[in-house]
Structures are given as C-alpha cells and as structure tokens.
Amino acid sequence: MNKTIRLSALALASAAALWTTAANAGEVEVLHWWTSGGEAKAAAALKATMQAKGHTWKDFAVAGGGGDSAMTVLKSRVVSGNAPAAAQIKGPSLQEWAAEGVLANMDVLAKAEKWDELLPKAIADGLKYKGNYIAAPVNVHRVNWVWANPEAMKKAGAKMPTTWDEFFVAAEALKKAGIIPVAHGGQNWQDFTTFESVALGVGGADFYKKALVQLDPDTLKSPTMLKALETFKKVKSYTDKNAPGRDWNLATAMVIKGEAGMQLMGDWAKGEFVAAGKVPGKDFVCAPAPGTAKSFTYNVDSFALFKLKDPANQKAQQDLASAILSPEFQETFNLNKGSIPVRLGMKLDKFDDCAKASAADFVASSKAGSLVPSIAHGMAVPSATEGAIKDVVSQFWNDDRMTAAAAMDKIALAAKTK
Amino acid sequence: MTSPRISWLPKLVVAPSFVLGFLFIYGLIAWNGWLSVSASRLLPNYNFVGLAQYTALFDSERFHVALTNMAIFGLLFIGGAMAIGLLLAVLLDQKIRAEGVLRTIYLYPMAISFIVTGTAWKWMLNPGLGLEHLMQQWGFESFSFDWLINPDKAIYCVAIAGIWQSAGFVMALFLAGLRGIDDAIIKAAQVDGASLPRIYWRIVIPSLRPVFFSTLMVVSHLAIKSFDLVMALTAGGPGFATDLPATFMYAMAFSRGQIGLGAASATVMLATVAAIVVPYLYSELRTKR
Numbered sequence: 210m211n212k213t214i215r216l217s218a219l220a221l222a223s224a225a226a227l228w229t230t231a232a233n234a235g236e237v238e239v240l241h242w243w244t245s246g247g248e249a250k251a252a253a254a255l256k257a258t259m260q261a262k263g264h265t266w267k268d269f270a271v272a273g274g275g276g277d278s279a280m281t282v283l284k285s286r287v288v289s290g291n292a293p294a295a296a297q298i299k300g301p302s303l304q305e306w307a308a309e310g311v312l313a314n315m316d317v318l319a320k321a322e323k324w325d326e327l328l329p330k331a332i333a334d335g336l337k338y339k340g341n342y343i344a345a346p347v348n349v350h351r352v353n354w355v356w357a358n359p360e361a362m363k364k365a366g367a368k369m370p371t372t373w374d375e376f377f378v379a380a381e382a383l384k385k386a387g388i389i390p391v392a393h394g395g396q397n398w399q400d401f402t403t404f405e406s407v408a409l410g411v412g413g414a415d416f417y418k419k420a421l422v423q424l425d426p427d428t429l430k431s432p433t434m435l436k437a438l439e440t441f442k443k444v445k446s447y448t449d450k451n452a453p454g455r456d457w458n459l460a461t462a463m464v465i466k467g468e469a470g471m472q473l474m475g476d477w478a479k480g481e482f483v484a485a486g487k488v489p490g491k492d493f494v495c496a497p498a499p500g501t502a503k504s505f506t507y508n509v510d511s512f513a514l515f516k517l518k519d520p521a522n523q524k525a526q527q528d529l530a531s532a533i534l535s536p537e538f539q540e541t542f543n544l545n546k547g548s549i550p551v552r553l554g555m556k557l558d559k560f561d562d563c564a565k566a567s568a569a570d571f572v573a574s575s576k577a578g579s580l581v582p583s584i585a586h587g588m589a590v591p592s593a594t595e596g597a598i599k600d601v602v603s604q605f606w607n608d609d610r611m612t613a614a615a616a617m618d619k620i621a622l623a624a625k626t627k
Numbered sequence: 628m629t630s631p632r633i634s635w636l637p638k639l640v641v642a643p644s645f646v647l648g649f650l651f652i653y654g655l656i657a658w659n660g661w662l663s664v665s666a667s668r669l670l671p672n673y674n675f676v677g678l679a680q681y682t683a684l685f686d687s688e689r690f691h692v693a694l695t696n697m698a699i700f701g702l703l704f705i706g707g708a709m710a711i712g713l714l715l716a717v718l719l720d721q722k723i724r725a726e727g728v729l730r731t732i733y734l735y736p737m738a739i740s741f742i743v744t745g746t747a748w749k750w751m752l753n754p755g756l757g758l759e760h761l762m763q764q765w766g767f768e769s770f771s772f773d774w775l776i777n778p779d780k781a782i783y784c785v786a787i788a789g790i791w792q793s794a795g796f797v798m799a800l801f802l803a804g805l806r807g808i809d810d811a812i813i814k815a816a817q818v819d820g821a822s823l824p825r826i827y828w829r830i831v832i833p834s835l836r837p838v839f840f841s842t843l844m845v846v847s848h849l850a851i852k853s854f855d856l857v858m859a860l861t862a863g864g865p866g867f868a869t870d871l872p873a874t875f876m877y878a879m880a881f882s883r884g885q886i887g888l889g890a891a892s893a894t895v896m897l898a899t900v901a902a903i904v905v906p907y908l909y910s911e912l913r914t915k916r
Contacts, residue, residue, distance in 0.1 A: 281881045284670060305669045305884060395776070395865060451755035453776040453865045593668070596883040600689055600867055607778050607865035619688075627668075 235525025238267040240296040242279045251545040258532045264525040292515035294526045299511050300588040307338035313516045315342040329575040345533040348548035350508040351567045352475040352583045353406045353498040361470045376499045380447040383470040392460040392469035395453030397603035401585035403473045404602045408437040410500025414579035422589045424624040438613040480547040495563040505574035508586040597623035662890035669884040680891040689867050693875040701850045703786035712797025720805045733795040745859025748788040778868035804838030872896045
C-alpha cells in the first residue's frame with residue numbers, strides 16, 4: 210500500500226508539473242505556403258524562435274504557389290470555429306477577413322513595441338482595420354524591377370533603359386542582334402505585373418495611385434491610361450512566340466542563359482540568379498523598371514492573427530507577432546527569401562547590392578509619397594476587383610483584335626466589381 | 628427463396644448509402660443553390676440578395692466565354708470520342724490477329740490522369756518545343772501549328788487532348804456491345820447480299836443503342852467535369868480563352884473571394900446539364916419498357 214501511495218503521489222505531482230508548464234507554454238498553429246527551398250528555411254527560422262520561447266509550433270504548410278489551396282483550407286477552418294493562430298494573408302484581404310470579425314486586435318503589443326515607428330505609414334495602414342493592428346508584416350518585395358543580362362546587352366550595343374522610349378530603343382537593338390528582347394511568361398499575373406510597371410512608368414506614382422488603387426473612374430478613362438495600355442501592348446512585340454503558359458522562373462532562366470536580354474519581374478527573380486551562382490552587378494543587372502526610379506511598388510507578406518480562446522495560446526500568438534518583427538528574424542528570413550526587411554532602421558551589411566538599393570529606395574519613396582502597393586500581387590484592391598481587371602489586361606495582351614480604347618472601357622467596368 | 632419476414636433486409640442494407648448519397652448530393656446541391664442567392668463573398672453569408680449574383684454572372688464576359696467553350700469543347704469531345712471510339716471498335720471487331728494487343732494499346736491513355744495528358748500535350752502542341760518545331764527541323768520551314776497560343780483556337784487543342792484520352796475507353800465499351808450481337812443476324816444479312824459497311828450501318832449500330840446511351844452518359848460527365856485537363860494544358864488559356872465553367876467557378880469561389888458568384892455559376896452548369904440529360908434519360912428509359 211505504501212508503494213501505491215508513493216506511485217500515485219508521483220503520478221499526481223508529475224501531472225501537476227506538466228499541467229503548470231502546459232499552462233505557460235502555448236501552441237501556435239501557423240498556416241503558410243512557403244514550401245520551396247529558401248522559403249522553407251525562412252519559415253524554419255520562425256519556428257526555432259518560437260520553440261526557444263518554450264512554445265510549441267504546429268506547422269500547417271499547404272503547398273501551392275499562390276496560396277489558393279491554403280486559403281480554401283483556411284476558410285473551412287474558420288467557418289468551423291477552429292481558426293489557426295496565424296495565417297499568411299496580405300493586402301486588402303486582411304480587411305476582408307477582419308470584416309468577418311475573426312481577427313485579433315494586436316494594439317496592446319503594437320503600442321508596447323512601437324510598431325507605428327518601425328513601419329512606413331503606407332504599409333502600417335494596410336495592416337490595420339478601423340485603426341487597430343490585425344496582422345504582422347514579414348518582408349517587403351519590390352515589384353518594379355527590370356533584370357538584364359549585361360553580356361547580352363553589350364553584344365547588342367543596348368544600354369539599360371531609364372524611360373520607356375529608351376526601353377524600346379534597347380529592345381530594337383537586342384532584336385537586331387538576334388536576342389529575344391524581353392523574357393515573358395504568358396500567365397495572367399505576369400501580364401498584370403508587366404502592366405503595372407508600365408502604368409507606373411508612363412503615368413507616375415500619382416496616376417498609379419488614382420487609377421489602380423483608388424480606382425477613380427476619370428483617371429481610369431484618361432489619355433494617360435490609353436498611353437499606358439498602348440505602351441504595354443508594344444512590349445508584347447518584343448517577347449517571343451512561346452511565351453504563353455511559361456512560368457516566371459523559366460523566363461528568368463532565359464535571361465540567365467543570355468537567350469533573352471531583359472525581364473520585368475519582382476525581386477524574387479533575384480533568387481533565381483543567385484541560385485544559378487550569378488553575382489549582382491557582374492553577371493546580372495538589377496534596375497528599377499523604366500520610368501519608376503523614384504517609385505517603389507511594394508508587395509508585403511504578412512501574417513494575420515486570428516482570435517483565439519485559450520489564454521496560453523493567445524500569449525504564444527503575441528510572442529509570435531513580436532518575434533516576426535524582431536531584428537534577428539527579419540534579417541534571417543529576408544536573407545533566405547530574397548526580399549528586404551519591412552522593419553525600418555535595420556543594418557543591412559549581410560544583404561547584397563540589389564537589396565541595399567531596394568532598401569534605400571524604400572525609405573526614400575516612403576518619404577516622397579511614391580511608395581505604392583502592387584495591384585498585381587493583391588496589395589491594392591480586393592481580390593474580386595483585382596481578378597476582374599487582371600482578366601481584361603491579360604485578354605488585351607493576348608487578343609490582337611482588342612483596341613486600347615476598348616480595353617480601357619472594360620477596365621473601367623471591371624474596376625466596379627465588388 | 629426470400630421469406631416475407633426478411634424482405635426489409637435489402638432495403639436496410641442499401642439505406643445508409645442512400646441516405647448519405649441523398650444528403651451529400653442533393654442536400655449540398657440545395658446548399659449551393661442557397662449560396663447562389665446569398666451575399667456570400669469571402670465566407671458564406673446567408674443574407675438573401677435575390678438574383679444579383681446571376682445578374683453579375685451573365686454580365687461577366689468571362690462567363691460567356693466559358694459557356695461558349697463548354698459548348699464547343701463538349702460537342703467536339705463527345706462527338707469525336709464517340710465517333711473515333713466506334714470506328715476503332717468496328718475495325719477491331721473484324722477478327723484480326725493482334726486484337727488483344729491493339730485493344731490494350733488503345734485503352735492505355737485512359738489509365739493516365741488528365742493532368743499528365745494535359746502536360747504532355749502542352750509540350751507537344753507548344754510551337755517552340757513540339758510539333759511545329761519538329762516539322763520545321765525536318766525541313767518544312769513554313770509549317771505552323773500554333774493553335775495552343777491562339778486565343779481563338781486554343782480550345783480545340785483541349786478537345787484534341789481529351790479525345791485522345793477517352794477514345795480508347797469508348798472503343799472498349801462499344802467492342803463489348805458489338806460482341807453481344809447475335810452472329811446469326813449478320814450471316815442472314817450477308818446471305819441477302821448486303822455489303823459489310825451497309826450491315827454495320829443498318830443493323831449493327833442501331834442495335835447498339837443501349838451502349839450508345841451508357842457511353843454518352845460517361846463521356847458527357849467527363850466533358851463537363853473537365854477541370855484538371857484545362858488547368859494542366861492551358862491554365863485557362865491565353866488570357867481566359869480556354870476557360871470552362873468548372874475553372875471559372877473555382878477561380879471565383881476560391882481565388883477571388885466571390886463564393887456567391889461561384890455558386891451561381893455552378894447552378895447554371897447544373898441547369899445546363901440537367902436540361903440535356905434529363906429528357907434523354909426519360910426518353911431512353913421510357914422506350915426500354
């Protein structure tokens with residue numbers, strides 16, 4: 210009987226100990242689709258930070274580039290009342306989710322850690338719903354880049370363009386030298402990415418904001434928009450015939466191999482160059498897209514934080530948000546992913562030249578008011594409107610019978626989609 | 628002999644599947660119908676909005692393209708698969724030597740998933756990598772077959788890939804049907820002096836009516852549920868030129884947070900299918916009796 214008492218006492222004591230530690234350590238379930246090499250390493254950095262704080266990390270990775278499958282799974286989880294602690298959501302979708310009443314208010318933590326000072330206003334506003342923080346940003350991607358192969362450019366005697374007129378001069382030179390001037394992948398988001406850089410370059414940051422962020426009907430049906438559409442269609446004549454359906458990284462590969470001269474793509478293209486062992490400045494050149502040197506089109510990945518019931522999990526969620534904005538995580542994550550930290554005032558010694566240039570432009574454009582959200586990457590308008598405009602732009606790119614004026618009318622109509 | 632006491636046993640055994648089927652098929656169809664008249668966007672929202680979603684749907688140019696594509700693709704796919712399948716079956720029925728081998732070869736494409744078919748045909752029909760490139764390398768410099776990148780012709784490429792996949796399956800069904808025809812009728816017709824094509828056209832094919840019916844059901848369902856083939860082959864095509872109602876519904880409901888619009892398009896798909904299938908089903912089953 211003594212033994213039984215001792216055994217049961219031991220069992221009770223260990224259970225109590227477990228229970229108290231369990232009460233302090235929460236669990237964070239994080240939904241994301243960072244499953245490729247560099248991205249997975251970046252996600253692992255966050256997991257390590259959380260585990261160091263004593264919390265359990267429940268990974269909820271759903272593969273699928275654009276996050277379609279992840280979003281579908283998230284919807285079913287939220288509808289059934291069992292939302293994860295955090296999910297990879299960005300742009301106006303954050304406000305749509307917040308309107309459903311399922312996101313947690315992070316203001317207490319945000320005030321304690323001074324998030325308003327660490328983030329540019331344009332980006333901080335995108336993370337708020339009715340003035341309260343509902344998400345934590347992870348990185349900043351710049352979309353308005355043009356990547357070039359300097360050897361191919363030299364062979365054709367073309368110089369890096371700073372305006373769209375210069376771009377077509379360079380493209381002609383490349384075409385004469387037998388090199389494909391512009392590497393393009395014919396998928397609707399790539400068509401749209403090219404279009405937004407053209408619109409920004411042709412019209413400037415104010416035009417872009419009025420037309421593609423505020424969707425002002427008068428600006429959408431203006432001569433500037435017509436010019437942007439015509440310039441956009443002209444770019445197509447410098448792409449090759451096999452572009453339809455091509456993935457973006459295969460287009461980058463064309464530039465790496467010297468088959469093509471330039472590519473208009475965001476800074477995730479840098480990852481391809483680096484993975485191929487190329488050195489920025491020497492083997493490849495990064496420059497702002499023609500006409501957009503003073504502007505910065507941003508694509509900020511963020512984690513939306515859902516309302517949780519368990520207090521231990523809520524504490525873990527706060528730690529997660531705090532860890533996301535910490536300098537250590539910002540550095541590790543962005544070095545692995547190829548983007549730049551969203552936290553202002555960080556030391557960028559370990560980042561390459563393209564990233565440093567990007568960071569400098571980020572701060573400068575924020576001060577000048579030319580820091581604009583990317584419409585093609587879901588940062589500017591809700592997904593329904595973005596999808597409708599994207600359909601028209603892609604149709605205009607592919608259908609040679611559609612005139613710029615007709616496209617302009619259709620875009621204005623699509624902008625009304627709710 | 629079943630005694631009256633356990634006559635309820637078969638009903639009991641079938642009941643669970645029946646109930647589940649009823650709930651999950653018809654119940655969910657009803658839920659979808661309810662969503663299509665609701666204000667659902669990102670998540671289901673049960674506020675009634677009347678026919679607003681249907682208005683938005685028929686205002687959408689992309690949906691009109693999708694419906695047109697379904698008509699073109701459906702007719703070509705069903706017609707092509709049935710015609711080629713029947714032809715192959717009739718040819719294989721001629722008591723040829725390597726019948727077993729040929730039959731297996733023709734049936735193999737059915738074993739591949741539509742994704743693999745789509746990807747393989749995408750490579751073959753790509754102007755720079757596939758058929759056009761090959762023919763130009765062989766010396767036919769002016770050969771061009773760029774249907775895949777042409778917004779007007781891309782849907783025919785989808786039909787080609789689909790027919791290739793399903794023709795063998797249709798052939799197998801028709802072959803089984805042909806084997807069931809009584810030899811005596813054929814011999815009698817031959818004694819009367821009818822030629823072989825005439826025998827097939829006037830006697831054999833009409834007696835294959837039940838097989839036609841079941842094959843048509845299977846092939847039409849393959850045509851309507853075509854989502855994976857389109858996604859793998861063209862991902863909706865240059866722009867949205869090869870969009871089908873299934874891909875439209877997926878894009879709207881899941882990628883663009885417009886669940887109400889997606890549900891409306893699903894209901895329209897169901898209505899289209901029902902409008903064609905139900906009368907055919909009715910006429911066929913009625914004459915059977």
